[in-house]
């Protein structure tokens with residue numbers, strides 16, 4: 498996304514451009530995605546924004562996004578946002594450069610952890626974790642409203658910690674937030690703010706001195722926790738041989754014949770603890786928001802769920818039942834259409850090329866695919882903001898072009914955890930809908946906060962046992 502300002506006069510840009518500073522007038526640093534969406538609605542399917550001396554290109558039109566997804570012409574770009582995450586994820590899968598050998602090594606070693614049979618082995622742990630949430634929510638039924646987003650963060654963080662690494666944060670056993678989560682949130686905030694540095698480095702560092710020190714301590718703390726996880730596994734290697742950590746410690750990349758070194762294993766663990774819960778937590782929270790506010794959708798979902806586990810019984814889902822919840826799955830798909838919790842990804846040209854037959858891009862130059870706006874492209878009909886799971890009926894999916902829905906990214910660097918997330922989320926939604934009536938607070942209006950990923954803020958539910 499960040500290339501030094503070059504002349505690309507052909508791209509639309511915001512009208513109030515200031516010399517030297519660029520298009521800073523309408524920037525909203527706290528809600529960059531929603532800000533970029535508003536810009537796209539005014540400027541169209543492709544536009545550029547100049548911030549100081551960086552030029553960012555945003556793409557949200559179906560045709561242009563389809564081109565950018567063409568792996569023969571474009572590939573993942575590690576732009577400024579991901580580069581700012583490198584102090585956290587380093588050469589872990591998410592933030593690795595395409596050229597880093599550790600990417601393909603880790604990809605090859607970890608792929609077996611994301612097959613169908615691997616999902617089967619995580620099912621029981623996922624279920625146990627949702628049941629802990631239910632225990633927590635039962636105590637609040639008919640009395641205290643629950644804070645949805647923080648509770649979803651607890652479920653998804655526990656789930657990835659336990660299934661991936663045999664590690665429990667004990668999120669439901671304590672009232673306050675886990676210190677790992679605190680350190681992680683602060684370090685993500687720090688990384689997000691780093692995208693908006695002042696043009697004078699010394700001044701920037703002076704202003705952020707305290708935050709820089711805090712960030713160092715946070716990164717050190719996270720590394721410490723992860724090293725402890727690795728150490729305790731090394732002491733008991735026979736447990737959990739085929740979870741993520743077991744694979745990383747005991748298998749070699751079939752291509753190079755090499756194992757991951759200790760530092761890379763640590764980077765992968767941190768990467769998975771973050772990438773494996775943030776986006777899923779937001780997706781669950783948004784789905785509950787839409788279910789609570791669209792009672793007819795919730796009723797249709799319950800009809801499907803009760804056909805599998807009758808109302809009044811205590812469901813004991815087996816692995817194979819979850820993918821059969823087709824309507825609940827469509828609720829999730831539609832949720833990720835409106836609020837793809839990873840709001841976009843960057844693509845860079847492999848060779849000099851021309852985008853859309855009009856906009857020249859040099860090799861290495863990149864554009865950001867702005868997912869929430871792509872997901873509202875005119876191909877989605879004339880009421881793209883309406884929540885309607887029917888859009889994902891197979892017949893309706895077939896009517897749309899192939900590249901207008903990409904919540905999990907595209908190509909070889911797309912999400913490795915897609916099936917994991919879908920299984921976890923569909924099962925959690927099913928069990929919650931089975932058990933509770935979800936009563937939203939009457940005056941709540943959806944407030945989407947952004948910290949790299951999107952989440953509903955301040956969303957509470959009153960729960961009633963069904």
Ligand code: MNH
Pocket residue numbers: 573590591592604657768769772773774776777780837838839841842843903904905906907909910911912913914915917918
């Ligand atoms: Mn996930 C990459 C979205 C759940 C682990 N993920 C991506 C990308 C998107 C994405 C988009 C591509 C980013 C890019 O091109 O720069 N991920 C999601 C969403 C959910 C999600 C919307 C849930 C909903 N992701 C998960 C889960 C895990 C996970 C769960 C782990 C268990 N994701 C990853 C990893 C990558 C990734 C690791 C990087 C893959 C690679 O580049 O090799």
